Amino acid sequence: MVRSVAWRRSRLVSLMVWPMTVVVIGDPAAVVAAVSQGEAPAEPSAAGVDPVQGIATRRVSYTANTLTEREAGTDPKALFDRWMNDARASHDRIHRVAPTVLLPPEQGWFGTVDRETGQPSGTPAVVESSDDEGLVLRLALGNRAAAHLRDNPRAAFSFFWPDLQRQVRFEGLAELLDSMDPQPLAGSAPLAVEGPAKVRGIALSAAEAVAYSDELLHAYLLAVHEAYARLHTEQPDLPQIDPFAMRLATARPIEPQGGSLDGEREFGPSQRVVLVKNGPGDPGILFFTNYQGRKGRDLAANPLAAVSLECPLIGRALEFEGTVDQVLRTRSVAYFLTRDWQSRVGAWASNQSEVIFGRPELLLKAIGYALRFAPQGGPPCPPHWGGYTVSPTACWQRELGQVANATLDASPDGAMRVRLHPEAWEFWQGRKSRMHDRLRYELAGVAGYRRERLSP
Numbered sequence: 001m002v003r004s005v006a007w008r009r010s011r012l013v014s015l016m017v018w019p020m021t022v023v024v025i026g027d028p029a030a031v032v033a034a035v036s037q038g039e040a041p042a043e044p045s046a047a048g049v050d051p052v053q054g055i056a057t058r059r060v061s062y063t064a065n066t067l068t069e070r071e072a073g074t075d076p077k078a079l080f081d082r083w084m085n086d087a088r089a090s091h092d093r094i095h096r097v098a099p100t101v102l103l104p105p106e107q108g109w110f111g112t113v114d115r116e117t118g119q120p121s122g123t124p125a126v127v128e129s130s131d132d133e134g135l136v137l138r139l140a141l142g143n144r145a146a147a148h149l150r151d152n153p154r155a156a157f158s159f160f161w162p163d164l165q166r167q168v169r170f171e172g173l174a175e176l177l178d179s180m181d182p183q184p185l186a187g188s189a190p191l192a193v194e195g196p197a198k199v200r201g202i203a204l205s206a207a208e209a210v211a212y213s214d215e216l217l218h219a220y221l222l223a224v225h226e227a228y229a230r231l232h233t234e235q236p237d238l239p240q241i242d243p244f245a246m247r248l249a250t251a252r253p254i255e256p257q258g259g260s261l262d263g264e265r266e267f268g269p270s271q272r273v274v275l276v277k278n279g280p281g282d283p284g285i286l287f288f289t290n291y292q293g294r295k296g297r298d299l300a301a302n303p304l305a306a307v308s309l310e311c312p313l314i315g316r317a318l319e320f321e322g323t324v325d326q327v328l329r330t331r332s333v334a335y336f337l338t339r340d341w342q343s344r345v346g347a348w349a350s351n352q353s354e355v356i357f358g359r360p361e362l363l364l365k366a367i368g369y370a371l372r373f374a375p376q377g378g379p380p381c382p383p384h385w386g387g388y389t390v391s392p393t394a395c396w397q398r399e400l401g402q403v404a405n406a407t408l409d410a411s412p413d414g415a416m417r418v419r420l421h422p423e424a425w426e427f428w429q430g431r432k433s434r435m436h437d438r439l440r441y442e443l444a445g446v447a448g449y450r451r452e453r454l455s456p
């Protein structure tokens with residue numbers, strides 16, 4: 001009731017400011033900034049900031065690209081091929097001046113779920129080829145996916161290209177391919193992108209189990225922070241890359257097709273990138289989000305997650321599995337108030353993961369909330385927004401080495417391939433003030449793909 005009144009009121013304000021919106025439709029941040037009297041977003045300056053505070057308050061502004069419906073088209077595979085080409089071109093440019101900054105563009109993260117426990121897992125994987133049936137992926141050594149896939153074929157896969165401020169997420173069914181043959185699989189075509197599909201520049205060692213402690217995580221975050229501070233001092237022209245982006249996999253119970261006779265639950269994974277926001281004294285791995293979005297709903301049903309932090313610049317990756325809890329409201333409010341005005345408005349305007357008709361709907365809501373909260377000095381922390389702590393129950397470490405032309409299975413002992421048949425593809429383009437573009441394509445029977453815009 002309260003929400004619907006607020007919604008109607010913001011709708012009204014939105015309609016009143018419609019002419020202003022039309023003028024600035026490409027840049028709602030300008031209106032929000034005007035309403036907020038020009039409070040500037042904090043810039044991502046690493047130098048001179050207290051190292052631990054620096055992790056929590058670092059903010060990268062996303063302004064590299066856009067993703068309109070027209071740019072996206074109706075065929076997700078064609079869009080994926082274009083984005084992969086962009087990622088390769090950008091990687092090659094950056095690699096020439098800073099060879100250790102980026103992971104290979106073909107490398108993503110593959111997620112599965114343990115059917116018994118509902119625990120999601122993630123492991124690095126490289127896309128080797130793609131065809132009409134889906135993607136053929138080569139998984140890193142020492143992964144838990146093989147065991148999971150035997151009785152739960154649901155899988156997720158995602159790419160994150162920080163230099164382009166883009167991610168692509170896939171969900172679908174995975175088929176374990178028994179081939180250890182390094183030749184392309186029969187029936188699978190090479191990626192419809194230029195150049196060979198191989199891992200460029202980085203080799204991964206097998207995952208080595210280590211004992212988790214907050215000190216281990218903290219030392220890792222500080223090493224990353226210092227490495228980036230040095231890098232940005234030495235090479236200020238490099239694109240802003242967020243060093244504290246982590247991959248997060250969650251899993252939700254799924255209604256078994258045709259119902260379950262034995263009452264057994266089935267789980268499906270999904271994954272995305274979020275920012276690590278640990279401040280001084282925060283235990284576990286802290287991130288903030290909308291509690292009502294997809295991952296929030298996953299976690300409400302199944303409070304288990306897998307997390308991966310990868311930093312080629314320091315040659316190390318940490319992977320975690322663990323349990324997830326909401327942090328105290330006071331912690332969320334304290335962090336929320338450090339965010340810039342525009343992002344605070346965005347947290348109100350976006351019903352995260354819900355389908356919206358188009359970008360103007362989001363922009364109008366943002367303007368409505370900016371006007372609504374202006375008299376009280378800015379948006380408070382929304383009740384549905386806050387932090388989660390992942391408390392690791394298991395932790396692994398991988399070395400990321402520099403090599404000229406590596407493949408993930410340089411040592412064939414533990415390598416394996418899977419074919420992922422995507423049922424859903426999501427393309428995420430970072431935009432200013434956290435008003436990102438998200439387009440999701442879902443298989444809709446003979447009709448092909450249904451495309452929807454999601455709220456960021």
Ligand SMILES: Cc1cc2nc3c(=O)[nH]c(=O)nc-3n(C[C@H](O)[C@H](O)[C@H](O)COP(=O)(O)O)c2cc1C
Nearest residue numbers: 167245272273274275288289290293294295296353
């Ligand atoms: C670099 C980067 C950082 C992000 N940080 C966050 C974050 O801290 N919190 C968040 O909710 N979403 C963040 N996102 C957006 C998420 O990837 C995702 O689109 C969003 O959380 C919705 O996911 P869901 O629908 O699975 O809940 C980030 C994306 C990128 C690429």
